Amino acid sequence: MAHCRVRLEISQxxxxxxxSPKRNRNMQTGWERFFPYYAGYPEIFVEDLLGSAGLPANSVVFDPWNGSGTSTLVASRLGHKAIGLDINPVMVVIARARMLPPSEADSLVPLALTISxxxxxxxxxxxxxxxxxxxxPATAAKIRQIEGAIRQSTVGGTTPPGCVVDIGRISGLAATLYLGLFATCRSLSHARRSTNPTWMRKPRSDAQKTVAPVGEVTQVFVDNVRAMAAELAATEKSKPAVPPWVIEVADTTSTELSPSSVDFVVTSPPYCTRIDYTAATRIELAILAPILPEAREELSRNMVGSIRVPIKEIVPSVLWGRACNEFLKQVKDHDSKASSTYYYRTHLDYFDKISKSLSRIxxxxxxxxxxxxxxxxxxYKEIHNDLPAIVVEMCESQNLRLGRREDFRFNRSMMRVNRHTKIYGRPSVPTEAVLCFEKVS
Ligand SMILES: C[S@@+](CC[C@H](N)C(=O)[O-])C[C@H]1O[C@@H](n2cnc3c(N)ncnc32)[C@H](O)[C@@H]1O
Structure with missing residues (x-):
C-alpha cells in the first residue's frame, strides 16, 4: 500500500x-463479521480521527452516509452525540443493532429461542x-415466520404486513434480531455469492433457489444470535452512559439538519463505480419488505450512485467545478456505445446528488x-474520474476549505472487483483520499 500526503496550512x-480507511478481515471487530458483505472503513480509522480532533465531550458528530454505522458507534463510545443517516433501511437496522448496550446481551438468546x-x-x-x-416456499415461509415474530414481539405489536414501520425508531433488540436473521439468510444462501463480494446472484430458476429444512433455519438463526450475544457480553460492561444518538432512514440530498448544529462530519460518499448499492442488500430488503414504505426500484433510483437513468432532465452546473464539468464532457463525447446517453445521464445524476448532499452537509x-x-x-473507460479533486472543488463552492489530504492506495477495491470493468490502460490501483475540510463562515 502506497501512501502520500498533501498539507495546507490549517492548524486544527x-x-x-x-x-488507513480500508477495512480488511483482520481488522473486523465486534459484529462486523455478521455483515461482511459491506464495504466501509474500520473503527480504528474513526477512533483515530475523533480521538485526535480535540472535541469536547458531547460534541455533535454527523455521518450523512452512515452505512453500517461505524461513525455513529465510535462517536457514541467516545462520548459524543452521534447522528447517522442512510437512505437504505437495511443499513439503518445494522447501524442501530451495533448500538445495543452490553447490558442487553443476556436477553438475546432467550428472545431468539422464543421467536424462532x-x-x-x-x-x-x-x-x-x-x-x-x-x-x-417452505424455507421462505420459515424465515417469514421468524421475521413476523420479531415484528410482533419487538417492533410494533401486531403490525400487519404493509404497515410501514419507522426503522429509525426500532429498538436495539429488534435491530439485533433482524441482523441475526440477515446473517442467517446470507449463510443459508452462500451458494448464491458472486465474485463480487458485495452482492449475491439472484436465482434464475426454481432449481437454483435455496432449500433449507425448517429446523436448519431455526438452528442457524439461534446460533447467530448466540454468537452475537457472546460477542456483546465480552465487551466492556461498565461503560459510561452514551449521549443520545439518532440513526435514521433519510435521503441526504433533501434532508436538512439544523444549520450550524454539527461539530464534526466523518463519512464516505457512495462510490461512482456503477455499483448498485441496493443490490448488495437484496436479501435483507426482502426480509424487511413487509415494513418498508418504498419499492426497491424507488430506493435504487434515489441512491447516490444509482445505476438507473434519472427521470428528470439534469444540466451540469458551474458550481460543480472545472474537474467535474471536464470529466462529464469527456464522458458525453466518448464514442463508445451509450456514453452520450445512459452513462452521461447516470454520471450527471451522481454529481447532482453529491453536490446537493454537500450543500446540506x-x-x-x-x-x-x-x-x-x-x-x-x-x-470511466480510459477517462479518469478524479472524484477527490471533484469533491474538493464542490466543497470549496460550499464554504468548505480543504486543509489536509492523505492518499492511500490499495490492491483491492470496488472498482477492481467489478467483473465487467475492462482495464483501458489505466493504473491498476485506485486512490482512496481522506479529505479534511474546515467550514469557513
Ligand atoms: C460508502 S457507504 C458508507 C460506508 C460507511 N462509512 C461504513 O463504514 O459502513 C455509502 C452509503 O451511502 C448510502 N446512501 C446512498 N445514497 C444515499 C442518499 N441519497 N442519502 C443517504 N444515504 C445514501 C448507501 O446506502 C451507503 O450505505
Missing part, C-alpha cells in the same frame, strides 16, 4: 491522526413474498467545524 487539521418457535398471530402472511425469489456544519470525507477515484 494538522493534529488529526489519519490512519413462535407462530405469530395475524402477521405472517405476505402476498408474493420477495423471499421466494431466493428460497423455496455544509449548512449543518458550524463555522470552524471539520468534515473528513473518504473518497475514491475511478475510471
Amino acid at each position: 487539521l494538522e493534529s488529526l491522526n489519519i490512519s 418457535t413462535k407462530t405469530p398471530r395475524r402477521v405472517a402472511v405476505v402476498a408474493n413474498d420477495p423471499l421466494e425469489e431466493w428460497f423455496v 455544509s449548512s449543518a456544519l458550524r463555522p470552524g467545524g471539520v468534515a473528513c470525507l473518504v473518497v475514491q477515484d475511478s475510471y
Whole structure:
C-alpha cells in the first residue's frame, strides 16, 4: 500500500491522526463479521480521527452516509452525540443493532429461542413474498415466520404486513434480531455469492433457489444470535452512559439538519463505480419488505450512485467545478456505445446528488467545524474520474476549505472487483483520499 500526503496550512487539521480507511478481515471487530458483505472503513480509522480532533465531550458528530454505522458507534463510545443517516433501511437496522448496550446481551438468546418457535398471530402472511425469489416456499415461509415474530414481539405489536414501520425508531433488540436473521439468510444462501463480494446472484430458476429444512433455519438463526450475544457480553460492561444518538432512514440530498448544529462530519460518499448499492442488500430488503414504505426500484433510483437513468432532465452546473464539468464532457463525447446517453445521464445524476448532499452537509456544519470525507477515484473507460479533486472543488463552492489530504492506495477495491470493468490502460490501483475540510463562515 502506497501512501502520500498533501498539507495546507490549517492548524486544527494538522493534529488529526489519519490512519488507513480500508477495512480488511483482520481488522473486523465486534459484529462486523455478521455483515461482511459491506464495504466501509474500520473503527480504528474513526477512533483515530475523533480521538485526535480535540472535541469536547458531547460534541455533535454527523455521518450523512452512515452505512453500517461505524461513525455513529465510535462517536457514541467516545462520548459524543452521534447522528447517522442512510437512505437504505437495511443499513439503518445494522447501524442501530451495533448500538445495543452490553447490558442487553443476556436477553438475546432467550428472545431468539422464543421467536424462532413462535407462530405469530395475524402477521405472517405476505402476498408474493420477495423471499421466494431466493428460497423455496417452505424455507421462505420459515424465515417469514421468524421475521413476523420479531415484528410482533419487538417492533410494533401486531403490525400487519404493509404497515410501514419507522426503522429509525426500532429498538436495539429488534435491530439485533433482524441482523441475526440477515446473517442467517446470507449463510443459508452462500451458494448464491458472486465474485463480487458485495452482492449475491439472484436465482434464475426454481432449481437454483435455496432449500433449507425448517429446523436448519431455526438452528442457524439461534446460533447467530448466540454468537452475537457472546460477542456483546465480552465487551466492556461498565461503560459510561452514551449521549443520545439518532440513526435514521433519510435521503441526504433533501434532508436538512439544523444549520450550524454539527461539530464534526466523518463519512464516505457512495462510490461512482456503477455499483448498485441496493443490490448488495437484496436479501435483507426482502426480509424487511413487509415494513418498508418504498419499492426497491424507488430506493435504487434515489441512491447516490444509482445505476438507473434519472427521470428528470439534469444540466451540469458551474458550481460543480472545472474537474467535474471536464470529466462529464469527456464522458458525453466518448464514442463508445451509450456514453452520450445512459452513462452521461447516470454520471450527471451522481454529481447532482453529491453536490446537493454537500450543500446540506455544509449548512449543518458550524463555522470552524471539520468534515473528513473518504473518497475514491475511478475510471470511466480510459477517462479518469478524479472524484477527490471533484469533491474538493464542490466543497470549496460550499464554504468548505480543504486543509489536509492523505492518499492511500490499495490492491483491492470496488472498482477492481467489478467483473465487467475492462482495464483501458489505466493504473491498476485506485486512490482512496481522506479529505479534511474546515467550514469557513
Ligand atoms: C460508502 S457507504 C458508507 C460506508 C460507511 N462509512 C461504513 O463504514 O459502513 C455509502 C452509503 O451511502 C448510502 N446512501 C446512498 N445514497 C444515499 C442518499 N441519497 N442519502 C443517504 N444515504 C445514501 C448507501 O446506502 C451507503 O450505505
